[in-house]
Amino acid sequence: MVSAKRLTQHDIARLAGVSQATVSLVLNDAQAAATRIPGETRERILKIIRETGYVADPIARRMAKGLNRILGVFTYEPAFPSAQADFFAPFLLGIEEEAQRQNYDLLLLTSAGIGEKRKIFGDGNRLRLADGCLVLGRQFNRAELKQLVSGDYPFVAVGRRDDAGGKVPYVGGAYADATKALVAKARASGHSRLAYVGPKGPAESVSDRWKAFVEAQEGEELALHIPDTGQPPEDILDALISSGSTAVFFVELDDAIKVESAARQRGLSIPADMSFVVLGRHIRPRRTAIQFASFNIPREEMGRQAAAMLIRRIETSDPVQQILLPCEPVEGETLGPAKMRRN
Structure with a gap:
């Protein structure tokens, strides 16, 4: 031998x-x-x-x-601090599973920029060590995204992205459809005074929720919109009560938890006095006094399918695809019939 x-x-x-x-x-x-x-x-x-x-x-x-069988993974925010664990960990798990299944290694690209100022095309980046790259982040650098689209380097975005000088290949969640379904359910339960707590954008995942929420209102006036959630939850609760809102839609789970706690301290009951809905469920279980009505985001499957799409683009020059995966509803216990308003 x-x-x-x-x-x-x-x-x-x-x-x-x-x-x-x-x-x-x-x-x-x-x-x-x-x-x-x-x-x-x-x-x-x-x-x-x-x-x-x-x-x-x-x-x-x-x-x-021309292949090393290496997939690059770039995140615009640090992937591993505990504050980001709920967001990134499921994506990375799905990516790892698919890479292993197809006999690819992963290269986490961290050298281009520091902390929140990361850049894909920073000085000294080693992007080309990988055969292609998966790009994750709550918000992308538009100039870099346009450069990726115009170039010949295979990449796939995890999460829906607007065109950037051309179509962006991505696997995302159908947040708009899930949001519309929750609004329809609230309206069917008699809620006509709806409030929205959270920004309108600029990230696509946030703007998708806002646009779908407005469209699902079918022209009816919004009771209240609170874009700035940095104010004390007691102040947010005061504004919700003053507006006569019967159902409140939160972009972030943490905001819903804080306002629900403030409501309980005042002797208010959710959903008897006011219904709460969260537009997207975090993966890691949270210790909350109540299970919020929401929808599940298929983060692991998004990572898995994004890795598979990237490998197809590397190996066969697959054309640009854009996939949105359904977000399954979570019944929860915070969306009930609208409370009758007294004249």
Whole structure:
């Protein structure tokens, strides 16, 4: 047996009784190998590779096919501080699972910029070490997104993104549909005085919710909109009561928790006195006095499908796709019939 340290594709081909081109095809293009090489031959080559401990030279493979089988992952915000754990962890889990399933490694790109000022195309970035890149973040740098769209480097955005000089490939959540469904449910429960607590944008995930909320109102006047949630929850509650709102839609779970707590301290009951709805459920369980009506965001599946889409774009020059995954409703216990208003 040839020493494993000096094994080449030529050695593997000789041991398997096939051509070097056949070995190269098995190593570098699993899809083509499955259709052009008999299964028995392919399995014999793979068996010899396993038994000899052969490891393909990544530089040679890059020269042969231009692939390192590495997916880059870039996040505009730090991915691992506890404050971001609920947001990023499920995406990364889905990405990791799909990368492992398709025999790709992951490269977390962190060197271009610091903290909240990260840039994909910062000085000294190592983007090209990866065959393509997945881009995550609550809000993207529009100039960088436009540069990615106009270039030839494969990428996929996790989350819906507006056009940036062209269509952006993405896998996102259908937040608009889920928001409209919750508004329709509130209206069917007799709520006509609806309030909205949270910004209108500028991130697409936020603006999708706001636009869908307004459209679902079908022209009826909004009871109250509080874009600035930095004020004390007691003040927010005062404004909601003064507006006569019967159902309140929150963009952020934390805001709903704080205002619900303030309401309980005043002896108010949710949903008997006022209904609360949260436009998106965090993955990590939260200790709350009440389970909010909401919808689940399929973050793991978004990461999984985004990684699969990127690999297709790398290996087959797949055309731009834009996928929105459904967000399943969460019944909760905070959306009930509208309280009858006294004249």
